[in-house]
Amino acid sequence: MGYVKGLKCRECGREYSVDPIYVCEFCFGPLEVAYDLEGIKKVLTREKIQSRPQNLWRYIELLPIDGAPTSGLHSGYTPLVRADKLAVHLGMKELYIKDDTVTHPTLSFKDRVVAVALSKAREFGFDTVACASTGNLAHSVSAHGAAAGFKRFIFIPASLERSKIIASLAYEPNLIAVDGNYDDVNRLCSEVANKYRWAFVNINIRPFYAEGSKTQGYEIVEQLGWRSPDAVVVPCASGSLLTKIWKSFKEMHEIGIIDEVQTKVFSAQATGCSPIVKAIKDDVDVIKPVKPDTIAKSLAIGNPADGFYATQVIKESSGFGADVSDSEIVDAIKLLAKTEGIFAETAGGVTLASAIQLIESGHIDKDACTVLSITGNGLKTKEAITGHVEEPYHIDPNLKSFEETLKMINSK
Numbered sequence: 001m002g003y004v005k006g007l008k009c010r011e012c013g014r015e016y017s018v019d020p021i022y023v024c025e026f027c028f029g030p031l032e033v034a035y036d037l038e039g040i041k042k043v044l045t046r047e048k049i050q051s052r053p054q055n056l057w058r059y060i061e062l063l064p065i066d067g068a069p070t071s072g073l074h075s076g077y078t079p080l081v082r083a084d085k086l087a088v089h090l091g092m093k094e095l096y097i098k099d100d101t102v103t104h105p106t107l108s109f110k111d112r113v114v115a116v117a118l119s120k121a122r123e124f125g126f127d128t129v130a131c132a133s134t135g136n137l138a139h140s141v142s143a144h145g146a147a148a149g150f151k152r153f154i155f156i157p158a159s160l161e162r163s164k165i166i167a168s169l170a171y172e173p174n175l176i177a178v179d180g181n182y183d184d185v186n187r188l189c190s191e192v193a194n195k196y197r198w199a200f201v202n203i204n205i206r207p208f209y210a211e212g213s214k215t216q217g218y219e220i221v222e223q224l225g226w227r228s229p230d231a232v233v234v235p236c237a238s239g240s241l242l243t244k245i246w247k248s249f250k251e252m253h254e255i256g257i258i259d260e261v262q263t264k265v266f267s268a269q270a271t272g273c274s275p276i277v278k279a280i281k282d283d284v285d286v287i288k289p290v291k292p293d294t295i296a297k298s299l300a301i302g303n304p305a306d307g308f309y310a311t312q313v314i315k316e317s318s319g320f321g322a323d324v325s326d327s328e329i330v331d332a333i334k335l336l337a338k339t340e341g342i343f344a345e346t347a348g349g350v351t352l353a354s355a356i357q358l359i360e361s362g363h364i365d366k367d368a369c370t371v372l373s374i375t376g377n378g379l380k381t382k383e384a385i386t387g388h389v390e391e392p393y394h395i396d397p398n399l400k401s402f403e404e405t406l407k408m409i410n411s412k
């Protein structure tokens, strides 16, 4: 079992064996998992995938573990919702929501990456897992790590939403709140990772962790009836998910499962933290780090590790980017809830609000089969819309009081 050839430097192409490492010793480029796609092509078919249980491991040949998975056995295979009411609202023909608000068990797409990272950490023989998180990763590593019996060290910016801190604490990890933003947390974690033999899922295990994001793309392809969409809008923090969705479409083509890929890939960011979109709009290759200031905390990475690669994918695919204000985010969260019955966290608001801009500006064609990657659940960031929703009607416990209110509602 296992079709992994090794790790490969994205910059100089130098090859490494499979180890908990993440940078090239020669050029400091990031390492990525390389597969024997020819070998996979010989064994993997649509029918074979369809015959397997509905979780992210149905694409196991394309994931970097050697044996049977040990984490996230119920993660992934979230609904692809045909969003006809929202489509009418936006004047679109064929619009879908990839609904990772219901990912098992922590309601964000991070369960995909953590499932793969912890399965790999177990294969490497680690007993402690750790992460630097903008919120959802903390929640997911806390949960999956508990179920798999790892010791857990979770590092977060102290200013994180209270809901996400409490959600993580429920699993009793060692939660370390750092006085600083995510980029400070990440820097500290790199130092800690150098010193302690822990599996930092998004540092020394990052090449394996990041592969988990591909499963969102495979599922989109399968759920569209084995084709890639014309356009996909992806929220960006480090930029990893965006690059991996693209990689997943390409791989599906390379192993002969779908036709040529013509998808345009679009990046969605909050204006208060939009280094990737800014580079795209300015048409430059260098990502200029920013200090984040946005309610979309799960996307608040000012110095995105995969930012450069994200811009390359966007260019190669003829996509573009959009950035949106906090009030556009709140409006979009409410629009998605009201039209499709899906309550997304702030990152989902960023994706929909960005899509609206891109449709209005003509970057996304109204006839294009378009998928919005909605990555986290609204229950995780209730703070964001508090004060932006109406109050309930307050009544006395009798019919008269109710009917007075009903009259008032009907006359509105």
Ligand SMILES: *Cc1c(COP(=O)(O)O)cnc(C)c1O
Pocket (backbone or CB within 6 Å): 108, 109, 110, 136, 137, 235, 236, 237, 238, 239, 240, 241, 242, 298, 299, 345, 347, 375, 376
């Ligand atoms: C982490 C995260 C993302 C984006 O992650 P990348 O670092 O760009 O891969 C998107 N949405 C949510 C809700 C997240 O938690």
Ligand SMILES: [Zn+2]
Pocket (backbone or CB within 6 Å): 009, 010, 011, 012, 013, 014, 024, 025, 026, 027, 028, 029
């Ligand atoms: Zn290199």
